[in-house]
Amino acid sequence: MARYNAAEVEPRWQAIWDGRGSFASTTDDRREKYYVLEMFPYPSGRIHMGHVRNYTMGDVIARFKRARGFNVLHPMGWDAFGMPAENAAMERKTHPGKWTYENIATMRGQLKRMGLSLDWSREFATCDPEYYAQQQALFLDFLEAGFVYRRESVVNWDPVDMTVLANEQVIDGKGWRSGAPVERRALTQWFFRISDMADELLGAIDTLEKWPEKVRLMQANWIGKSRGLQFAFETIGAPEGHERLDVYTTRPDTLRGASFAAISCDHPLALALEGAVEGLAAFNAECRRMGTSEEELEKAEKRGFDTGVTVKHPLVEGETLPVYVANFILMDYGTGAIFGCPAHDQRDLDFARKYGLPVLDTYHPKGTDSFAESPEAGHAAAYVPAKSDIVRYVRPIEGEHRDMTGEEAIDEAIAWAERTGIGAGVTKFRLRDWGVSRQRYWGCPIPVIHCDSCGVVPVPKEDLPIRLPDDVDFDKPGNPLDRHPSWRQVPCPKCGEAARRETDTMDTFVDSSWYFARFTAPRATTPTDTDAARYWMNVDQYIGGVEHAILHLLYSRFFARAMIATGHLPDTAAEPFSALFTQGMVCHETYETPDGRKLSPDEIGEKDGKIVERATGGPVEVGPSIKMSKSKRNVVDPDDIIAQYGADTARFFMLSDSPPERDVEWTTAGVEGAWRFIQRVWRMLDDLEPAAPMPAEIDAEATALRRATHKAIAGVTADIEGFVFNKAVARLYELANAIGRASGDGPGRAAARREAVETLCRLMNPMAPHVTEEIWAALGHEKPLVDTPWPVADPALVTEDTITLPIQVNGKRRAELQVARDAETAAIEKQALAMPDIAKYLDGKAPKKVIVVPGRIVNVVV
């Protein structure tokens, strides 16, 4: 038979599925639904191998669940707003929308060539006015329900690009694009009140049993719940209104070791003192200029400014502590003020060293009493044991020296503070409210109007959508909406006077925080449709990269709750993603010439067993395998692979070898292995006899093949269900090997072979859908595999009648014994001891002990 020709076969089957409407999904209460979703792509230009891997995995699940009888929803769309479109507009003098929709067209074509079982009728892009209109409606409902508010906040402002920068866009205090020194500016911005939900979002993590433990931990850490003591120092010499200084600490047990207090440069007390204390204003200003990048913080010296104000030590009568403004205190965590305990905090120790402050041990390692007499003796570094460790408290809050854990001491300290009225135990969260205002054009306009007399007025819903104007230019930096001649000008909906539109747009994370709900009714004239949402939600399996483990997933969880509260989702949808899978990255080797030019994989070749540059034949240094990226020049274009080998090969390779959650290395050898296997399965058609019923009596060879077939069904089913596609692939190879072994004539062999090949084809279909459809049709089936149910394993053929039992002597394997699967323990023991290979170790004596684990192993102890 001719070689399998993917280039001809694949588009043909894609057209057939398309023609049959195989993947269109409709609400049907009589059928059980299954919603599988992969994180939708940003339309950057072309799909990359990471997409291929992500969407292949989702497609395996989708096709598998379809075959298992579920009503499957498997949609695709585009996370289409965002900066790259604006950057492209600036560079290429094009409109961001034009650029985006062209990219979408390209990428849609690429995805279609992959043969994904997607319901394209539900496709949308978040930059479609139909989508962002509904997002604006949601915003207004959130505003009314109190999930949205406006406040002033300090942002990184790039004075050249005239835009706000995220922290990671500030490099060495300069804007990443403009290179201009970044300013800190106070802007009034919109916030989602996510921090009010911190405890709820944290607590519900426990219910996410089908999420990776890693992601649950990352979310929990991000929310960052901490229990501590908030209490007030009495101040001496502070201005009026600052008689008390509130501080928050997670280690109240170390209060006796306090040697100073410190406040942030933005703390109200610091501001109040600026006029009164010589030099403080300048110091504060300098602190505010300090960057927030990792590197700077690493190097930055602990610096402080003695305000002259002091506070009374709450535990030691008559003692006072100096109050500093210090550059390492954050205003937006806790109260913006701390007490410093140098003995048990490295930062405080650095600070104390610099300013000559005392270092007082509160506790030290258990059993080292002498330490107490010279507190500073051992302090090369702060002593910070785990809270659960038992330590010797030498300066406890109350009472005498004693041993206890940090946790116990903290409990005591909080109890003491509450008893004496100094403070109270409080819970704080690291999670801040979500600022969503962006000073950009290519995003969802925030639907409010600013009126001089009425203030902030929401746009009436009937006026939605607030469309982005098309006639914008990107010649000048800044937000084109701001300088548009007419777009801003609008009458106030309340009083009718001249007013201005909000020109900020929403963070693109907003767009992706509810798209999964929109897919359930993408053409609804409200954000969601009640019946559709009730039927399709939640997403049964969500698949994407771990880089979205925190923000996207947390925002979506917040949004789901807010949408429930505003009537847009059923109250069963608080956790919108029932199961989450985070797949690994696609990596490739890197290549470099001796003179430092990076070469891409298609620029290298092989000569005399060595890697060389194809164009010059010159030597090439092979670098480590790292995530495919343009800047490393180690990308392989999916289109090239599909053109050369076909989509099935690309898909099959993506699933082979590496466990889905781990990184996979793209290699030519691996792709060729997948391609060879597909050809091999195709060739199985050649020597297959015509279909015939399975005879009643079949020989041992045929039985063995039937067992292999049914074991493969059970195994592949479990492996797909368990998201271990590499093992499922290995089982397909095993079945193919078994088919190869069972050649020749004999009763039942031909029928067993046919059953095996047909089964192989069906099990392989979710991974390589085109070639398997082609084989299935060649086998004479009228109905395509896409409409054929998943095979069911015969339990009688999955378990063996006789099993091979390893026999150990003192834990080392010495022999094997064939026994019936249900053999009696006593009989097995007797047989095992009688074996010559075992008896020789016994030396005629009775064994000390014989352990028989039925169906597993026998261990003879001599």
Next chain:
RNA sequence: GGCCCCCUGGCGGAACUGGUAGACGCGGGGGUCUCAAAAACCCUUGCCUUCGGGCGUGCCGGUUCGAGUCCGGCGGGGGCCACCA
């Protein structure tokens, strides 16, 4: 600095809740077919061996009849967060 994860042949990786370590693939070696090559197929492939066997899952120790798997310590690699009080 905090929290977490990982370490198995030349390579990617299997090994269910402690029970035959190395499934499956890649790579290597040998062979069949061919004028030759490609393709395909078959055999072989953890290390050592005096051919009896011995040793092997980063290292050291422990628990157990039995440890890749559990516990303690050490070493190496990685991830996330990060002046978060």
